Amino acid sequence: xxxxxxxxxxxxxxxxxxxxxxxxxxxxxxxxxxxxxxxxxxxxxxxxxxxxxxxxxxxxxxxxxxxxxxxxxxxxxxxxxxxxxxxxxxxxxxxxxxxxxxxxxxxxxxxxxxxxxxxxxxxxxxxxxxxxxxxxxxxxxxxxxxxxxxxxxxxxxxxxxxxxxxxxxxxxxxxxxxxxxxxxxxxxxxxxxxxxxxxxxxxxxxxxxxxxxxxxxxxxxxxxxxxxxxxxxxxxxxxxxxxxxxxxxxxxxxxxxxxxxxxxxxxxxxxxxxxxxxxxxxxxxxxxxxxxxxxxxxxxxxxxxxxxxxxxxxxxxxxxxxxxxxxxxxxxxxxxxxxxxxxxxxxxxxxxxxxxxxxxxxxxxxxxxxxxxxxxxxxxxxxxxxxxxxxxxxxxxxxxxxxxxxxxxxxxxxxxxxxxxxxxxxxxxxxxxxxxxxxxxxxxxxxxxxxxxxxxxxxxxxxxxxxxxxxxxxxxxxxxxxxxxxxxxxxxxxxxxxxxxxxxxxxxxxxxxxxxxxxxxxxxxxxxxxxxxxxxxxxxxxxxxxxxxxxxxxxxxxxxxxxxxxxxxxxxxxxxxxxxxxxxxxxxxx
Numbered sequence: 001x002x003x004x005x006x007x008x009x010x011x012x013x014x015x016x017x018x019x020x021x022x023x024x025x026x027x028x029x030x031x032x033x034x035x036x037x038x039x040x041x042x043x044x045x046x047x048x049x050x051x052x053x054x055x056x057x058x059x060x061x062x063x064x065x066x067x068x069x070x071x072x073x074x075x076x077x078x079x080x081x082x083x084x085x086x087x088x089x090x091x092x093x094x095x096x097x098x099x100x101x102x103x104x105x106x107x108x109x110x111x112x113x114x115x116x117x118x119x120x121x122x123x124x125x126x127x128x129x130x131x132x133x134x135x136x137x138x139x140x141x142x143x144x145x146x147x148x149x150x151x152x153x154x155x156x157x158x159x160x161x162x163x164x165x166x167x168x169x170x171x172x173x174x175x176x177x178x179x180x181x182x183x184x185x186x187x188x189x190x191x192x193x194x195x196x197x198x199x200x201x202x203x204x205x206x207x208x209x210x211x212x213x214x215x216x217x218x219x220x221x222x223x224x225x226x227x228x229x230x231x232x233x234x235x236x237x238x239x240x241x242x243x244x245x246x247x248x249x250x251x252x253x254x255x256x257x258x259x260x261x262x263x264x265x266x267x268x269x270x271x272x273x274x275x276x277x278x279x280x281x282x283x284x285x286x287x288x289x290x291x292x293x294x295x296x297x298x299x300x301x302x303x304x305x306x307x308x309x310x311x312x313x314x315x316x317x318x319x320x321x322x323x324x325x326x327x328x329x330x331x332x333x334x335x336x337x338x339x340x341x342x343x344x345x346x347x348x349x350x351x352x353x354x355x356x357x358x359x360x361x362x363x364x365x366x367x368x369x370x371x372x373x374x375x376x377x378x379x380x381x382x383x384x385x386x387x388x389x390x391x392x393x394x395x396x397x398x399x400x401x402x403x404x405x406x407x408x409x410x411x412x413x414x415x416x417x418x419x420x421x422x423x424x425x426x427x428x429x430x431x432x433x434x435x436x437x438x439x440x441x442x443x444x445x446x447x448x449x450x451x452x453x454x455x456x457x458x459x460x461x462x463x464x465x466x467x468x469x470x471x472x473x474x475x476x477x478x479x480x481x482x483x484x485x486x487x488x489x490x491x492x493x494x495x496x497x498x499x500x501x502x503x504x505x506x507x508x509x510x511x512x513x514x515x516x517x518x519x520x521x522x523x524x525x526x527x528x529x530x531x532x533x534x535x536x537x538x539x540x541x542x543x544x545x546x547x548x549x550x551x552x553x554x555x556x557x558x559x560x561x562x563x564x565x566x567x568x569x570x571x572x573x574x575x576x577x578x579x580x581x582x583x584x585x586x587x588x589x590x
Contacts, residue, residue, distance in 0.1 A: 001229060001233055001234050001235050002233065003104065003229055003231050004208050004230050004231075005228060006094070006183070006205040006207045006208035006209075006228050006229070007188060007189060007207035007228050008226060008227060009188070009189050009191075009204050009205070009206050009228075010194060010197035010198045010202055011226045012181070012203035012253075013201065013224060013225065013242055013245055013249055014180040014225075015159045015180070015220075015222070015223075015242055016158050016159055016290055017217075018160055018162050018219040018220070018221045019159035020215065020217045021161050028345040029102070030105055031105055033096070033101070034100070035100075038097055041106075041587075042097075045093070045096070045106070045140075045144075047143070049089075049140065049143075049146045051497075052083055052136070052143055053083055053084075055143075056076050056139070056169075059076060059169060059172055059173055060077075062173065074197065074280030074283060075168055075192045076172075077302075078132070078170070079136055079168075079169075082133075083140075087108065088111075088114075088345075091110040093471075095109060095110060103144055104140075104141055104144040107137065107140045111137040111140075113377070114133055115429050121365070124498040130166065131166075131168065131187075131192060132168060132192055134168075140234040147575040156178070157178065157427065158177075158178055158180050159178060159458065160180060160181045160183065160223055160582050161174070161179055161181070162211055162212055162215050162221070163182070163183075163185075163186065164186065165193075166182060166184055166193050168193050170190040170192045170193075171196045172199070174202070176200060180203070181202055181221075182223070183198070183204070183205050183211050183221070183223060183230050184205075184207075184208065185206075185207075185208055185210060185211055185346070186206065186207060187452075188206065189515075191206075198537075198539055199539065203225035204223065204225055205228050208230065210322075214232070215232055219233055220234065220239075223556070241413075256546055259542065259545075260290060260291030260541065260542040260545070262545070262549065264544070266549070266551060267549070267550070267551060267552045268552040268553055268554070271554075272527065272532055272534070272548050273293040273294070273296075273532065273533045274291075274292060274293040274544050274548070275293050275294045275296030275297075275333075275511070275533065275535040275536075276295055276296065276535065276536065276537070276538045276541060277295075277297040277513055277537055278297070278299070278323075279583065280302050281302075281319055281323065283538065284322065285326070286539075287326075287330070287538060290537070290538045291541055292544055293330065294330035294332060294333075294396075295323060295332040295333055295459065296333055296513050296534075297333060297461065298323060298334045298335060299335055299338065300319070300334065300335060300336065300337060300384070301338060301339050303315060303316060304337070310379075313384075313386050316387030316388070317390050317391060319571055320391035321394060324394045324395035325395070327515070328395055329396075332391075332396065332397055333397075333399075333400050333438075333459075334398065334399060335400045335402055336370075336371070336381070336384055336388075336399070336400070337373065337380060337384060338371070338403065339369060339373070351583070353389070354425040369403055371401055371402060371409050378416075385399070385416055385417055386420045389417070389431040389432075390429060390431055393430035398436045398437075398438060399437045399438070400437075400439065400459075401437070402440045402442065402463070403442060403443070403466075405443045405445055405446060406447055407452055409457045410453065414456060417435075420558055421565065436459055437458055438457050438460055438461065438462075438509075439453065439460060439461075440461050440463045440513075441460050441461065441463065442462075443467070443470055444467070447462075447495040448498070450498060450502045450503075450508070451502055451506075454506040457508065459509040459511070460499060460508060460509070460510045461510070461513050461535065462496055462499055462510065462512045462514065463514045464487055464496070464509070464512060464514025464517070466514075467496075467514070468487050468489070468492050468514075470485060471491055472486075472489055472491065486570075487515070487519075487571070488521075488522075488572040488576070489569045490567060490572070493564070494574070496512070496516075497564075499530055500529050501530065504530055506565055510531065511531070511534065511535050512533075512534060512535065517534045517536050518536040518537055520543060520544070521577065522576065523544055524551060524576070524579060525559060525563055527553070527556040528553075528559045528563075529560045546584075550581060559576075
């Protein structure tokens with residue numbers, strides 16, 4: 001028996017036979033064409049794009065029928081937008097016409113160029129999007145070469161897939177009756193493959209480094225998607241233990257969903273809100289389906305992904321209107337654009353922007369992103385602010401600003417909001433003059449001096465992912481230092497406590513929308529710190545609500561006080577795990 005440790009990305013347990021999925025990488029020869037063949041290669045490429053789009057739409061229909069559409073459909077919407085991307089088409093067609101490359105070689109070279117660029121940028125979001133580019137490349141190459149992917153539909157028994165990597169398409173198209181879990185060498189928690197695995201309720205462990213070579217087809221495997229381990233050829237005692245855990249976990253999941261609409265009040269009646277983080281309009285339905293109390297974070301970057309033009313005010317408005325109309329009695333917090341040269345750099349090249357200097361930023365994570373990008377492009381800010389103001393007339397809308405690092409940034413945006421509201425008023429267009437405006441607390445300078453923002457902001461939302469990264473100077477995508485990325489670091493907890501306390505003192509709402517809010521390990525700690533509003537990924541809402549209902553506020557306060565007495569992240573995490581065992585089953589965290 002051997003135990004391998006990786007990254008838990010989708011909870012649950014699976015016991016079955018290993019099935020090694022071979023690499024689908026195709027070796028594309030460097031083939032040149034004649035001048036007379038250029039037009040026909042153009043046609044082949046365009047036909048391949050249309051075939052890939054058609055295949056993706058078919059896959060979307062499949063996942064909708066499988067009742068996982070609210071998580072997977074938006075991911076494949078993004079794939080279709082990338083396939084339609086003007087810059088990608090120009091890149092491929094130029095390689096065909098100027099370099100005389102065959103269509104398949106031009107596709108391979110073009111997409112690999114983007115993949116390399118993403119991998120060098122040091123940004124966790126882009127690092128996790130590389131698998132999407134792999135997915136698109138494979139689709140185009142299959143359409144061009146007539147190759148078939150390894151067909152898992154022929155399976156006639158239950159198996160656990162083991163592979164170097166899996167694309168989002170492969171994960172979404174798995175036959176859930178026969179594929180009961182998977183393990184891969186690479187991957188992370190925020191990748192689209194992981195998101196789809198959670199949506200399909202497929203237990204999964206990734207980042208195992210060499211599992212595809214360490215395991216052989218036919219080996220008996222146990223996938224522990226809660227702790228992030230796999231057991232290879234377990235003994236009978238271990239098998240019996242995991243069979244019981246799998247049964248208990250299934251019953252727990254059923255009970256969670258049946259209780260999703262019960263309010264998340266503590267046992268002594270303290271009212272707590274649990275909202276949803278959403279990224280695409282398609283996810284709005286999941287807010288109510290999972291028992292959410294509204295939208296605590298509506299990311300708006302999707303409006304720019306794959307678009308050939310800058311989205312105008314009306315495009316923004318229609319997207320926000322859809323969410324507000326679907327949730328008429330709930331708060332919807334819309335975050336303004338949070339991207340820059342480190343993400344979707346085609347904005348500068350394809351959308352008529354003239355800011356080429358941003359394309360080569362040496363440290364884009366600390367560079368011109370989010371609100372800083374807005375400052376360089378006020379026309380983008382104006383369109384989005386006007387659209388959000390218009391949407392505020394339709395329901396309970398909050399406007400939230402990301403990546404704030406100083407008071408002056410908030411003051412400038414406040415001026416823009418006031419100016420655009422005055423303009424809307426003159427034009428006879430409705431808006432809520434009292435629409436709350438708040439900020440993300442992601443930068444230590446803001447968390448430390450949070451009192452300086454109380455007169456400017458109506459609410460605050462703590463983004464623990466960036467706050468952790470910026471506070472302890474750790475890039476969690478860097479394998480050499482990722483082990484130091486620990487949200488339980490005492491410095492992080494002090495900053496969070498400082499923001500929550502200031503919000504309480506000044507009567508300003510504070511929420512947490514980062515990964516800590518979704519992790520049961522930290523739920524009781526944050527609750528004990530005084531947090532009244534959690535914002536989490538939709539599938540995790542029922543579990544967070546159930547955990548909050550299991551404890552009184554004084555009990556949670558005592559947990560927070562004791563945690564504050566430890567000096568290291570390891571000690572705090574161990575303490576919180578021991579506490580959690582009293583309120584949830586031992587397997588509910590990793």
